[in-house]
Amino acid sequence: MKFRLMVLVTLLFAGGVQAQNNANGLLKKVLDKMTAYKNFEADFSYKMDNKDMNIHEKKVGLIYVMGKKYRIETKEATIISDGKTQWNLYPDSKSGTINDVDTTDLLSGSPDKILSKYLRYKAKYERVKDGNKNQDELIVLTDKKEQTYKKIVVKVNAPKRLLKSFSLYSKDGNVYTITLSHLKPNQTFKQGLFTFDAAKFKGYDVEDMR
Secondary structure, three states: OHHHHHHHHHHHHHHHHHHHHHHHHHHHHHHHHHHHOOOEEEEEEEEEEEOOOOEEEEEEEEEEEEOOEEEEEEOOOEEEEOOOEEEEEEOOOOEEEEEEOOOOOOOOOOHHHHHHOOOOOEEEEEOOOOOOOOOEEEEEEEOOOOOOEEEEEEEEEOOOOEEEEEEEEEOOOOEEEEEEEEEEEOOOOOOOOOOOOHHHHOOOEEEEOO
16 A cells, blocks of 8 residues: 555656646747747737726737837837837827836846746646637746745747746736737838837927936
């Protein structure tokens, strides 16, 4: 009986380790594929939910990424970064700010750069609740040393090695979700896409916060 029990425990443990390694490996393959692109553009949505406080915010728009450079366009704002400086421009108030890119902000940067920070975290699979018709996988990332987030849940299309969404579960109850769709890699971007051109934002009061 003891022998059988030990064999069972060994098999279960081995299976758990294999699943964890596969989850880490799949996420790395997805991010390696994204970083191998010369650039990409995609439709995206950003949500912030807090059930306890009944807060539900959502923004949709376009994102363009090339290396460390990115541009995000929504109805509420245009965010431009050349990799070092970030311009935040708000059409409703015709105002804006200029900041250095905050490399310590866990939500700063393009999706692949954000998730690359978590490759060292413990990863495991979680069942997809929609029937998994699209062969999606949920990967849950956790780290006991993490002080801000309880977990990060990443949805990927496993066969295509395609990032679909990721959610950061903050310990303060906020859940931040970024979803990508219609991703188009290796595009021909117009010149100046990742730099601020004051002529295109005439009448804006842009404050330099650096």
